[in-house]
Structure formats: C-alpha cells, structure tokens
Amino acid sequence: MRWSSKLAAIWTAALIVPSGAYELDVNSRDSIIKGATIAADGMMNYYAGHLPGNTPGILPPPYYWWEVGAMFGGLMDYWWYTGNDTWNDIVMQGMLHQIGADGQIMPKNQTTTEGNDDQAFWAIATMTAAERGFPNPPAGKPQWLAVTQTVFNLQATRWDDLHCDGGLRWQIFTWNNGYDYKNTVSNGCFFQLATRLARYTGNNTYVEWANKVWDWTAASGLISDDYRFYDGLDIRSNCTINHNQWSYNAGLYLGGAAAMYNISTGAEQEKWKKRLDGILWMSGVFFHPEQADIMYEAICEPYPRGCNTDQKSFKAYFSRWLALTTQLAPYTAEIIMPKLRTSAKAALRTCVGGTDGITCGLKWYKGDWGAWDGNFGVGEQMAVMEVTQGLLIPGMPAPFTETKGGNSTGDPSAGGAGDNPQLNAIVDLSQPTAGQKAGAAFATLTVLSMTGYMVYYMVT
Numbered sequence: 001m002r003w004s005s006k007l008a009a010i011w012t013a014a015l016i017v018p019s020g021a022y023e024l025d026v027n028s029r030d031s032i033i034k035g036a037t038i039a040a041d042g043m044m045n046y047y048a049g050h051l052p053g054n055t056p057g058i059l060p061p062p063y064y065w066w067e068v069g070a071m072f073g074g075l076m077d078y079w080w081y082t083g084n085d086t087w088n089d090i091v092m093q094g095m096l097h098q099i100g101a102d103g104q105i106m107p108k109n110q111t112t113t114e115g116n117d118d119q120a121f122w123a124i125a126t127m128t129a130a131e132r133g134f135p136n137p138p139a140g141k142p143q144w145l146a147v148t149q150t151v152f153n154l155q156a157t158r159w160d161d162l163h164c165d166g167g168l169r170w171q172i173f174t175w176n177n178g179y180d181y182k183n184t185v186s187n188g189c190f191f192q193l194a195t196r197l198a199r200y201t202g203n204n205t206y207v208e209w210a211n212k213v214w215d216w217t218a219a220s221g222l223i224s225d226d227y228r229f230y231d232g233l234d235i236r237s238n239c240t241i242n243h244n245q246w247s248y249n250a251g252l253y254l255g256g257a258a259a260m261y262n263i264s265t266g267a268e269q270e271k272w273k274k275r276l277d278g279i280l281w282m283s284g285v286f287f288h289p290e291q292a293d294i295m296y297e298a299i300c301e302p303y304p305r306g307c308n309t310d311q312k313s314f315k316a317y318f319s320r321w322l323a324l325t326t327q328l329a330p331y332t333a334e335i336i337m338p339k340l341r342t343s344a345k346a347a348l349r350t351c352v353g354g355t356d357g358i359t360c361g362l363k364w365y366k367g368d369w370g371a372w373d374g375n376f377g378v379g380e381q382m383a384v385m386e387v388t389q390g391l392l393i394p395g396m397p398a399p400f401t402e403t404k405g406g407n408s409t410g411d412p413s414a415g416g417a418g419d420n421p422q423l424n425a426i427v428d429l430s431q432p433t434a435g436q437k438a439g440a441a442f443a444t445l446t447v448l449s450m451t452g453y454m455v456y457y458m459v460t
C-alpha cells in the first residue's frame with residue numbers, strides 16, 4: 001500500500017514562514033497543545049449559545065445546525081487530547097439542549113432542514129463522548145450511548161429499498177429539497193455509526209448493518225472500484241451519480257473500515273483491510289499535488305468559486321478520522337502521521353489573519369504565496385484544531401468499549417419504528433412555505449461537477 005504515486009510531490013516548495021506565524025514543533029506535546037488551542041479559541045469566538053438570551057447548541061448564520069454538532073464532537077476530542085476541560089460545560093449544555101428529552105436529536109426548530117447527515121453528525125459526537133469517557137449527562141437525561149443507539153435505530157427505519165436498491169435518502173422529510181437524493185455522507189455517517197456501535201457494544205446487529213451499508217454504497221456506484229467516494233445519486237433520474245469527491249466522505253468510510261478491521265478476524269479482517277488500504281491509497285487525492293503532504297479540499301479550494309461554509313469544515317472530519325484510523329489499525333500510523341504532521345504545520349502557518357492576527361485561513365498549501373488567504377470562520381478554525389490535536393494520538397488510549405473503560409448507559413431498542421418522527425411528522429406538521437424550503441442547501445451539490453472532473457483527471 002502506498003499513497004497515490006501520481007500525486008506524490010512533483011516538487012516540494014520550501015514554505016516561507018510568515019512573520020508572526022505560530023511555528024509548530026511536531027515533536028513537542030506542549031507545542032501541539034498550544035497550536036490546537038489557538039485554533040480552538042478562535043473557533044469559540046463564534047459561539048455564544050451559552051450566553052443569556054441565546055440558544056445553546058446554535059451558531060449564528062451562516063452556520064447550519066449540523067456544524068455545531070460536528071464542532072462539539074471536535075471539542076470533545078480537544079478535551080480528550082489536551083486534557084483541557086475549558087469548553088466541556090458549554091459542550092454539555094449545548095448537546096443536551098439539542099438532543100432533547102426523547103434522545104432523538106430531532107429538535108422541532110430544525111425539522112424544516114434536518115437531514116440524516118445533519119442528525120448523524122450530532123450522533124457521531126455522542127458516540128465520541130461514550131468512547132472517550134466524556135463526562136456523562138446528569139441522571140435523568142438521555143445518556144450518550146442510548147442517544148447514539150436511538151439515532152441509529154431511527155435511521156435504520158428510514159432505509160429505503162424501493163429506490164436504487166437501498167440506501168438512506170439525504171433528507172428525512174418529504175418536503176425538503178434533497179428528499180430524492182441519496183447522498184454518500186448520510187450513508188457514510190450511518191455506516192460509521194454502525195461500525196463504532198459494533199465495536200463499542202459487541203452487538204452483531206451493527207456488524208450486519210455495517211456490511212449492508214457498505215455493500216449498497218459499493219453496488220450503487222457511490223464507491224468506485226478504486227475507492228473514490230462520489231457525492232450521491234438522484235433517484236428521479238435513474239440513480240445517476242454526482243461524481244464530486246469530498247474528503248469527509250472518504251474519512252467516514254475510512255474510519256468505519258478501520259473499526260471493522262479492528263473487530264474482525266480471518267477472512268473478514270482481510271476483507272476490511274483491503275478496503276481500508278484502498279481508501280487510504282485513494283485519499284492521496286486530498287493532498288495537494290504540488291505539496292503532496294498538505295491536505296486540501298481538492299474540488300473547491302483551488303477554484304475561484306471557492307468552498308462554501310459547510311465545505312470549509314470538511315478537512316476537520318477527514319483529519320479526525322485519519323487520526324482515529326491510526327488507533328484502530330495501528331499499521332496505518334506510519335503512512336498517516338507524516339501527512340498529518342506536515343498538514344498541521346502548514347495549517348498553523350495560516351493563522352496570522354484577521355484583526356486579532358491569529359485567525360486561521362483555508363488554503364494550507366498556499367504557505368509560500370502568502371500565509372492568510374482571507375478565508376475565515378468556524379470551519380477554518382475547526383479544521384486547523386483537528387489536524388493539529390490529532391498529532392497527540394500516538395500513545396493515547398484506544399476508544400473505550402462497553403467492557404473496556406466505557407460506562408455510558410445504552411438502550412439498544414430506543415428509536416424503533418414506533419418512535420420514528422419521520423413518520424409522525426409527516427402527519428403532524430403542515431407543509432412549510434417556499435421560503436423555508438429554500439433553506440435546504442441542495443445547490444452545493446451541483447455547482448462543482450466541473451471541478452469534480454479535475455479530481456478525476458488528477459488521479460487517472
């Protein structure tokens with residue numbers, strides 16, 4: 001196994017370090033913690049959900065609800081990696097407010113836009129909480145493992161065999177744009193949740209689901225034979241595929257395949273190892289072809305149109321699951337860690353922008369042309385935080401399981417068909433107005449199909 005050779009460095013430019021930039025020492029724990037903290041503090045400047053009069057678990061526009069769940073998951077890792085619990089109370093408060101008393105993570109305020117992927121990013125955070133031993137919610141509140149299982153079970157009832165032979169739709173509600181689209185990120189989140197629940201609980205039902213989701217994603221063509229992950233397919237036009245490749249989709253299936261590799265044996269383990277190696281190899285497309293060890297979002301960062309608010313955060317999750325993979329499949333560490341180190345070093349060099357002089361940028365590979373590219377926001381900060389804190393993973397304890405370290409209370413049967421708000425809401429809620437429909441972000445899928453070709457071109 002190796003990284004895509006065509007993408008190996010054609011030349012490696014010496015990066016010019018901008019004056020005032022934080023120069024990460026990848027061999028120093030203190031230096032890594034300081035780097036991650038610079039990025040985390042900048043990220044939390046955007047969050048005010050804990051202040052009086054504001055709603056916990058909500059970021060101001062333009063940030064969609066899902067990104068807060070993603071951010072809280074990243075902050076749980078921040079605490080776990082660095083030992084600094086500064087943000088824990090804020091994370092706990094926001095998580096509990098959005099999870100709701102029924103543990104379904106289906107807050108009424110979000111029903112006009114909440115998709116399976118949005119809900120799952122919050123559930124990935126609750127899974128992380130159980131695996132990392134994040135403080136448990138108070139007694140009487142839904143517990144991390146039970147919430148994860150509730151969401152998993154809800155999503156399992158939404159599996160749709162009637163169109164394109166299976167898969168989860170993007171949207172939960174019929175009236176949302178994207179209800180006719182089956183996207184890889186929704187299925188990838190569901191897959192990763194299945195694999196991590198399988199590892200945590202040892203319950204074989206999750207193993208069966210992990211196989212089912214992988215098999216459908218591959219059979220539908222959303223995973224190519226050489227492990228590219230395409231964006232999704234449209235059930236209105238004969239299941240035709242949108243070929244955009246996003247780093248977080250590769251990351252979701254990579255982390256999930258690593259978990260399956262970790263818990264299986266014999267031929268099953270060989271099967272997952274082959275997939276894991278294939279995904280890892282093709283992940284080379286998310287490292288810049290001219291600066292081969294620096295991560296980038298290949299189909300938006302280099303182009304004039306740029307990346308949208310969501311897309312700017314994708315490197316955070318890709319980094320998170322690359323690091324996780326080195327724990328679940330330790331043989332991958334020697335391939336992954338060097339890439340994370342060079343990416344983190346370059347990422348922190350962009351944190352010289354804004355009025356505070358430490359705002360991070362988006363284009364880490366641009367270090368030699370000017371450090372801060374003018375992009376700023378939660379996604380930019382989160383990506384720098386996660387790629388940096390991931391460097392602390394060597395030697396850290398593996399994710400807990402029910403029998404090893406974990407003590408979150410579960411509820412394997414919560415969220416079954418009777419609880420499915422998809423079915424209930426269709427009769428309960430009136431059709432939202434056209435204005436509300438416009439809130440869905442379907443446009444992000446199509447704008448980049450031309451640049452998607454560039455990724456294809458680069459790897460063939």
Ligand SMILES: *[C@@H]1O[C@H](CO)[C@@H](O)[C@H](O)[C@H]1NC(C)=O
Nearest residue numbers: 037038040041084085086087
């Ligand atoms: C934890 O993080 C906060 C916020 O960045 C910082 O103010 C504090 O000094 C950190 N605590 C330790 C012990 O490093």
Ligand SMILES: *[C@@H]1O[C@H](CO)[C@@H](O)[C@H](O)[C@H]1NC(C)=O
Nearest residue numbers: 055056058097098107108109
């Ligand atoms: C829903 O919105 C209302 C009004 O802004 C707010 O008070 C409430 O806390 C929100 N609920 C959630 C779960 O965000």
Ligand SMILES: *[C@@H]1O[C@H](CO)[C@@H](O)[C@H](O)[C@H]1NC(C)=O
Nearest residue numbers: 132133134136405406407408
């Ligand atoms: C659960 O595990 C966490 C992390 O190891 C620990 O801090 C906590 O005290 C444990 N709680 C109980 C009730 O055992």
Ligand SMILES: *[C@@H]1O[C@H](CO)[C@@H](O)[C@H](O)[C@H]1NC(C)=O
Nearest residue numbers: 220221236237238239240241
């Ligand atoms: C739909 O896709 C199938 C499988 O690729 C193909 O055989 C069939 O001709 C397509 N139908 C139309 C109308 O494009």
Ligand SMILES: *[C@@H]1O[C@H](CO)[C@@H](O)[C@H](O)[C@H]1NC(C)=O
Nearest residue numbers: 261262327328329330331398
């Ligand atoms: C599974 O993960 C554990 C914890 O990181 C690790 O020690 C073990 O070697 C892994 N198993 C395999 C087969 O790599």
Ligand SMILES: *[C@@H]1O[C@H](CO)[C@@H](O)[C@H](O)[C@H]1NC(C)=O
Nearest residue numbers: 149153203204205206412413
């Ligand atoms: C395993 O998970 C399934 C699906 O959530 C559940 O129905 C079943 O009760 C679980 N089995 C055990 C032993 O927990």
